Amino acid sequence: MKVLVVNDIVGNRSRGLAAALQRRGCDTITAALSEIGFDTGSPSGLAIPGFDGGDLPEAVLVRSVAAGSFEAITRRLGVLHALRALGVPVWNSAQAIERCVDKSMTTFVLQLAGLPTPxxxxxxxxxxxxxxxxxxxxxxxxxxxxxxxxxxxxxxxxxxxxxxxxxxxxxxxxxxYIKRAGPPFRDYRVFVCAGKVLAMMARRGDDWITNINRGATPEGLVSHDSELERLALAAAKAVGADFAGVDILPDADGRPFVLEVNSMPAWSGLQSVVEIDIADAIAEALLGFLDARAEKPAMPLPASAVS
Structure with a gap:
C-alpha cells in the first residue's frame, strides 16, 4: 500500500508519521503539493512524484500546505480536489482545509452547527x-x-x-474578546482523529495569547473533560475534518467557546505532555479507515442501470 504524505517541510512529526505507516507495511512517499502537477497526458490526469504511469496512492495525508500566491494555493487545493474526485481518500480534504484556513468560514460553520463561538x-x-x-x-x-x-x-x-x-x-x-481568569491565562487544545479524541492539553501563559510558540507552557490533563471532548468532536465534524486540533477557551465563568479548528495541526507541544504517540494513532486510524472502506460492500446498481 502506497500512502502519500503531503508536506512542505519534513520535521520530526512528519518523520514519525511516515515511520508509523511504514511499521504497518505501507510504502510512504512524501511530497509537497507544489511538486504535484496536473498532466492531461497521464492516465490519472496528475503527475505525482514517486508514482509512475499514472499510478495513484491508496490514501493521502495532508500535513501542510505552504504559503503562496492566490494562484498557487488555488492550484494546490485543486490537486487535492482532483485526488478526491479520482476516489483517493484525502485526510484532510481540500474542503475541510478551505473551511479551516479561512477563519470567517470556520466561525460561520461552527455557529451553523450550534456550537458556542465568540x-x-x-x-x-x-x-x-x-x-x-x-x-x-x-x-x-x-x-x-x-x-x-x-x-x-x-x-x-x-x-x-x-x-x-x-x-x-x-x-x-x-x-x-472573551474575558477570562488570569494571569496566568489558560485555554485548551483537543486533538481529534477519526471521530475520537486522541489527546488534550491546557496551554498556560502570562500573555492572553496562549500559543506555545508565544511562550505558553503545555500542561497535561489528569483526566479528559467530557464537555471539551463533546465540543471538539462536534467542531471537527462541522468542518468535515478527519483529524484536527480544536482550540477551546473558557470565559471567566468557565463557559467554553470554540475558537478555531486547525486542519493541519502541529502536535509537538501536545506530544510533550501526553503518553499516546499521536503520529502512531493517526496512522492506525487512517489504515483502520481504509480497511473498513475496503470491506464495505459495493452499492448495487439500480434496476434501470442493468435493464
Missing part, C-alpha cells in the same frame, strides 16, 4: 471595520484571516487601534 465579524475596508468597533463598544480581537500560531493577533479597544487596510489586505476579521 461573536465574529469579517468585513472589507476600514470604514466597515470602524462601524463594527463603534457598534460593539468593547474590546475585540483582530486576527489575520489566514494565519496560525498566534501571529498577527492584536487587541482592539477603539478605532484608533485598527491597522491600515494595506497591512491586512483590506480584510478585518474581528472577534469579541
Amino acid at each position: 461573536a465574529t465579524f469579517a468585513v472589507e475596508g476600514r470604514e466597515a471595520a470602524e462601524a463594527v468597533v463603534a457598534r460593539e463598544a468593547g474590546p475585540l480581537v483582530l486576527k489575520p484571516l489566514f494565519g496560525a500560531q498566534g501571529r498577527g493577533i492584536r487587541l482592539i479597544n477603539g478605532v484608533e487601534d485598527l491597522p491600515a487596510e494595506e497591512e491586512i489586505n483590506g480584510v478585518y476579521y474581528l472577534q469579541r
Whole structure:
C-alpha cells in the first residue's frame, strides 16, 4: 500500500508519521503539493512524484500546505480536489482545509452547527471595520484571516487601534474578546482523529495569547473533560475534518467557546505532555479507515442501470 504524505517541510512529526505507516507495511512517499502537477497526458490526469504511469496512492495525508500566491494555493487545493474526485481518500480534504484556513468560514460553520463561538465579524475596508468597533463598544480581537500560531493577533479597544487596510489586505476579521481568569491565562487544545479524541492539553501563559510558540507552557490533563471532548468532536465534524486540533477557551465563568479548528495541526507541544504517540494513532486510524472502506460492500446498481 502506497500512502502519500503531503508536506512542505519534513520535521520530526512528519518523520514519525511516515515511520508509523511504514511499521504497518505501507510504502510512504512524501511530497509537497507544489511538486504535484496536473498532466492531461497521464492516465490519472496528475503527475505525482514517486508514482509512475499514472499510478495513484491508496490514501493521502495532508500535513501542510505552504504559503503562496492566490494562484498557487488555488492550484494546490485543486490537486487535492482532483485526488478526491479520482476516489483517493484525502485526510484532510481540500474542503475541510478551505473551511479551516479561512477563519470567517470556520466561525460561520461552527455557529451553523450550534456550537458556542465568540461573536465574529469579517468585513472589507476600514470604514466597515470602524462601524463594527463603534457598534460593539468593547474590546475585540483582530486576527489575520489566514494565519496560525498566534501571529498577527492584536487587541482592539477603539478605532484608533485598527491597522491600515494595506497591512491586512483590506480584510478585518474581528472577534469579541472573551474575558477570562488570569494571569496566568489558560485555554485548551483537543486533538481529534477519526471521530475520537486522541489527546488534550491546557496551554498556560502570562500573555492572553496562549500559543506555545508565544511562550505558553503545555500542561497535561489528569483526566479528559467530557464537555471539551463533546465540543471538539462536534467542531471537527462541522468542518468535515478527519483529524484536527480544536482550540477551546473558557470565559471567566468557565463557559467554553470554540475558537478555531486547525486542519493541519502541529502536535509537538501536545506530544510533550501526553503518553499516546499521536503520529502512531493517526496512522492506525487512517489504515483502520481504509480497511473498513475496503470491506464495505459495493452499492448495487439500480434496476434501470442493468435493464
